[in-house]
Amino acid sequence: MLDKPIIALDFPNKEAAIDFLSELNSQSLFVKVGMELFYQEGASFIHWLKSQGHYIFLDLKLHDIPNTVYSAMKVLASLGVDLVNVHAAGGSKMMKVALRGLEEGTPKGKKRPALIAVTQLTSTSEQQMQEEQLIKCNLNESVLHYAKLAYMSGLDGVVCSAHEAGMIAEITSESFLRVTPGIRMTGDSSDDQIRIVTPDQARQIGSTHIVIGRSITKANNPKLAYDQAINLWERRN
Numbered sequence: 001m002l003d004k005p006i007i008a009l010d011f012p013n014k015e016a017a018i019d020f021l022s023e024l025n026s027q028s029l030f031v032k033v034g035m036e037l038f039y040q041e042g043a044s045f046i047h048w049l050k051s052q053g054h055y056i057f058l059d060l061k062l063h064d065i066p067n068t069v070y071s072a073m074k075v076l077a078s079l080g081v082d083l084v085n086v087h088a089a090g091g092s093k094m095m096k097v098a099l100r101g102l103e104e105g106t107p108k109g110k111k112r113p114a115l116i117a118v119t120q121l122t123s124t125s126e127q128q129m130q131e132e133q134l135i136k137c138n139l140n141e142s143v144l145h146y147a148k149l150a151y152m153s154g155l156d157g158v159v160c161s162a163h164e165a166g167m168i169a170e171i172t173s174e175s176f177l178r179v180t181p182g183i184r185m186t187g188d189s190s191d192d193q194i195r196i197v198t199p200d201q202a203r204q205i206g207s208t209h210i211v212i213g214r215s216i217t218k219a220n221n222p223k224l225a226y227d228q229a230i231n232l233w234e235r236r237n
């Protein structure tokens with residue numbers, strides 16, 4: 001899969017997203033469409049992004065009973081996106097049928113979207129996880145447990161923080177995707193993220209892909225911020 005920082009297009013509508021993309025003026029980006037933009041614009045905006053040559057992570061984080069996720073995945077596969085996700089907390093049965101839904105829904109001759117599972121959100125702290133989810137182990141153990149469950153269920157990878165990426169490679173395989181949000185440039189606000197690192201740290205620790213939103217989209221000069229992120233990610237700085 002394309003090894004470029006994935007830009008989170010967290011915008012309220014397509015006009016704002018298109019304005020931002022025109023500032024970057026780059027042909028083949030790896031972009032992430034989340035709930036806000038997808039719920040507003042739907043499939044037509046996905047088709048437009050594809051027509052512009054962009055790779056797409058459709059970040060809807062499905063979490064429901066297996067039959068519902070299976071049927072929804074069939075629909076998502078027909079959109080021609082490159083990467084989709086579920087919450088690992090939905091369980092192995094749900095993850096397995098999510099994969100089957102994608103396989104069955106992918107048009108003949110097209111590549112199935114890769115499927116990854118969210119372990120623990122990068123906005124979650126160990127204390128919050130223990131107190132609110134009543135999970136008694138530490139955060140690393142919970143993330144590793146979900147990663148193993150996703151791996152055993154046949155998924156292509158996980159969403160985790162970069163802090164856990166190296167350990168996940170060790171207990172799964174080097175090719176198992178470790179897609180890591182919670183990326184910030186030095187000096188940037190962490191906002192609502194808890195488990196954050198810089199792009200170069202993420203590469204060093206073991207992320208296969210990084211997701212960056214506000215450090216680029218809210219920067220005074222988004223093009224400069226994107227170029228800096230690429231340079232750090234590719235260790236050119």
Ligand SMILES: O=c1ccn([C@@H]2O[C@H](COP(=O)(O)O)[C@@H](O)[C@H]2O)c(=O)[nH]1
Nearest residue numbers: 008034120121122181182211212213214
């Ligand atoms: O654990 C997770 C899973 C998904 N996200 C998403 O990534 C971006 C991060 O945006 P920033 O502005 O760089 O914080 C956002 O779209 C989240 O929905 C995540 O942050 N953590």
